[in-house]
Amino acid sequence: MSGAGRGSAARYNRRVPLRPGRPILHRHFTRDTLVWAPLTRVVSDDEQGTRLWLATGSPVIRQVSADGAGPRGMPFAQWLEEPKKIIQDVYRGPSTLKFHPRGAAYSVWWLFDPELRFRAWYVNLEEPSVTWDDGAVAGIDLTDQDLDMWVWPDRRWGWKDEDELEERLAYPDAYWVSDPDAVWAQGRAVVPAIEAGEWPFDGTWTDFRPPDDWTVPEPVTEGWDRPRQRA
Numbered sequence: 001m002s003g004a005g006r007g008s009a010a011r012y013n014r015r016v017p018l019r020p021g022r023p024i025l026h027r028h029f030t031r032d033t034l035v036w037a038p039l040t041r042v043v044s045d046d047e048q049g050t051r052l053w054l055a056t057g058s059p060v061i062r063q064v065s066a067d068g069a070g071p072r073g074m075p076f077a078q079w080l081e082e083p084k085k086i087i088q089d090v091y092r093g094p095s096t097l098k099f100h101p102r103g104a105a106y107s108v109w110w111l112f113d114p115e116l117r118f119r120a121w122y123v124n125l126e127e128p129s130v131t132w133d134d135g136a137v138a139g140i141d142l143t144d145q146d147l148d149m150w151v152w153p154d155r156r157w158g159w160k161d162e163d164e165l166e167e168r169l170a171y172p173d174a175y176w177v178s179d180p181d182a183v184w185a186q187g188r189a190v191v192p193a194i195e196a197g198e199w200p201f202d203g204t205w206t207d208f209r210p211p212d213d214w215t216v217p218e219p220v221t222e223g224w225d226r227p228r229q230r231a
Helices: 006-013 076-081 162-168 180-196
Strands: 023-030 033-045 049-054 059-065 084-090 096-101 106-112 118-126 130-133 138-142 144-151 157-160
Touching: 023 049, 076 162, 106 180, 118 180, 144 162, 144 180, 157 180
Parallel strands: 023 138
Antiparallel strands: 023 033, 033 049, 033 059, 049 096, 059 084, 096 106, 106 118, 118 144, 130 138, 144 157
């Protein structure tokens, strides 16, 4: 399930790995529009993939409507018509270890409670991520494909946001998911590893703890809006 092939490994070998502990932006796009970008820290970056740590309370840049609402607070048709703006905010979700297998169309997240006890895995179906490094600022760029999967510690699993995917497919000119069958197929391809308890669902990294000196990074105020990086 590493998702790495010869081509993706070759692309990796042509860049300098990101340094562990370095703050980087985890930028989510709808086509070429930036919509969500939490600031994470690099756990590791090698031929297998990139691991990131997103701590509760970290800075996040996100797109909202003019009155501050997010896209999940209204029907998609209404969201498309809303004037929008980008704001600096704070990430309030669970602390999360994110693993991007090299070249894969998904990432796997380890979700932790406030006491850093492992609670669940989350499979985020997405376009293969692309890494960039501008020196002062670095990041990983991708497009989330909405359909996701919950995986509980006993390996029970279920789909998430399939209704959101279905609703948005009715607006093909505006929606960024062009091949929903491929998204479903990618999710189903992960299921055998889940049910067999194979990597990455074998318990590895469920005891992860960030280093004690990893404070919440300062917000990125310049360079966050550079054009999307594509492979």
